[in-house]
Amino acid sequence: MEISVSYLSSKYDPKRTIQMIEGTSANYIHVDLMDGGFVPHKNFSISEVLDLLGDHQKPLDIHLMVFDPIIYIHDLASLHPRYITFHLEATKDIVGTIEEIRKYGIGVGLSIKPNTDLYELMPYLSFVDLVLIMSVEPGAGGQAFLPTSVNRLEELIKIREENHFSFQIEMDGGINKDTISFVPTLDIAVSGSFVCQSEDFQKRIDELKNRM
Numbered sequence: 001m002e003i004s005v006s007y008l009s010s011k012y013d014p015k016r017t018i019q020m021i022e023g024t025s026a027n028y029i030h031v032d033l034m035d036g037g038f039v040p041h042k043n044f045s046i047s048e049v050l051d052l053l054g055d056h057q058k059p060l061d062i063h064l065m066v067f068d069p070i071i072y073i074h075d076l077a078s079l080h081p082r083y084i085t086f087h088l089e090a091t092k093d094i095v096g097t098i099e100e101i102r103k104y105g106i107g108v109g110l111s112i113k114p115n116t117d118l119y120e121l122m123p124y125l126s127f128v129d130l131v132l133i134m135s136v137e138p139g140a141g142g143q144a145f146l147p148t149s150v151n152r153l154e155e156l157i158k159i160r161e162e163n164h165f166s167f168q169i170e171m172d173g174g175i176n177k178d179t180i181s182f183v184p185t186l187d188i189a190v191s192g193s194f195v196c197q198s199e200d201f202q203k204r205i206d207e208l209k210n211r212m
Helices: 014-022 046-053 070-077 094-103 118-124 148-163 201-210
Strands: 002-006 028-034 060-065 083-087 107-112 130-134 168-172 188-191
Touching: 002 168, 002 201, 014 028, 014 046, 028 046, 046 070, 070 094, 083 130, 094 107, 094 118, 107 118, 118 148, 130 148, 148 168, 188 201
Parallel strands: 002 028, 002 188, 028 060, 060 083, 083 107, 107 130, 130 168, 168 188
Antiparallel strands: none
């Protein structure tokens, strides 16, 4: 299992948080971008994101919680992220958005909210590299892990195996040293406040890895 660390909810400012993540064994920096429409809060402008992450070293795992995600792809592509993930409910042009991300050689992710029917993903699963299961309602850090997420992971793994799909499965929301043990079959676990509200990021990442 790989670990992607989100700097959304940190005791440090974003620049310092990212520097601290860079100094750990985390596999990715998880970038949560919210537009204030798809979710209640807004936390970015494109210029701020490009300035903040322009000299990143670790691969970026970008999660767009925005309406019309296609309009952000060109600018975000300049950061050369490993993945850009958007929500099924965020656009009427899912295929066009997938194609726009793919055009830049970036891995494509689709995200589902806790109440999204998994089978809404089916038409797109052969075209994506990642599925992000939200184990909390998207839009705010520090929420408690939803136990129903374990069943959703198991169902999605079954769909992947039965259809010979190759996408990675990621989960985001309430992941800590206790809840990570519920989802040992994940490919990528996102952890935010558990890591970034601490004084020792590497210690927290080690705790996650020791509980896998």
